Amino acid sequence: MLVGITYDLKSDYLAEGYSEEEAAEFDKEETIAGIEQALTNLGYQAVRIGNVKSLLGKLTKGERWDLVFNICEGLHGIGREAQVPALLDIYQIPYVFSDPMVLALALHKGMTKHILRDLGIPTPDFYLVQSPDDIEKVKLPYPLFAKPVAEGTGKGINANSKINNASGLKQTCLELLQKYHQDVLVETFLPGREFTVGIVGTGKEARAIGAMEVIFKPVAKDFYSYENKSNYQELMDYSVPEKEVEEKCGQLAIKAWRGLQCRDGGRVDVRMDDKGVVNFIEVNPLAGLHPIDSDLPIIGYKHNISYQQLIAWIMESALKRQK
DSSP: OEEEOOOOOOHEEEEHOOOTTTTTTOOOHHHHHHHHHHHHHHTTTEEEEEOOOHHHHHHHHOOSHHHHHHHHSSSSTTTGHHHHHHHHHHHHHSSSSSOOOHHHHHSSHHHHHHHHHHOOOOOOOEEOOOOOGGGOOOOOOOEEEETTTOOTTTTOOOOTTTTOSHHHHHHHHHHHHHHHHHHHEEEEEEOOOOOEEEESGGGGOOEEEEEEEEEEETTSSSSSOOOHHHHHHHHHEEEOOHHHHHHHHHHHHHHHHHHHHHOOOEEEEEOTTTTTTEEEEEETTTTTOOOTOOOHHHHHHHOOOOOHHHHHHHHHHHHTOOO
């Protein structure tokens, strides 16, 4: 089976003049090589395609693949993660991971929370600030937490993200609106423990492979910021929680995963409130797959699951959907 790999290579964007933060979600060479090697070891013929423009060029020239392993994050627009799946749908080429609807929805944290709240899944109360005029309309009790509505890798999260008063809310929202040119998600700050849950599979066959607690060292702030994620070895500790807590996290994560119709593999981030109730924070249906540094493989390692086994399960789920 010929499997093409679509990806955004971080070094290419840095060479074009994008900043480290602008290119934060894109993949390092080690990620592409890791996926390529795992697929080869599993008996697939793996070939590199590249980013969405490279994909478009190859499709126009008549190139085709039996399946595409898609990890493209995209560069522009709220639907950027949906661009590659949409193209592949046009050409009726099957692919790994979620479809355009899911990827466009999941990138918008506010719309995702609207749906999950409608499904009865606990998530912090929230308000979407779309313009400076909306800031005074936020009526949630402090402390609050604010972040760009459509960014990943902790982008836009820093020491000012936790907000304790009206002046702080105004300052943080104005800064985020100006820098990221998108809505700001303002939500009730949850003071409890934070976890991320790894998931493989689709629909009824989706299962949690384990949870990992995100523990902040004394030198770090108490939320998963861009700085903390970029320097996790110095600022963070990761551990497997006690069985009862892990099961609660996994149950909520699976409900969210199935409710949003995510596919094949990814992560769900959750956090406890002051009563210990697990709440949905966000979903990542295109989770990072760096063999060493990405959360999903780290969750696997902490549960005795190899990188190759993780890729094998993802592929099995994708191929099962084609039958």
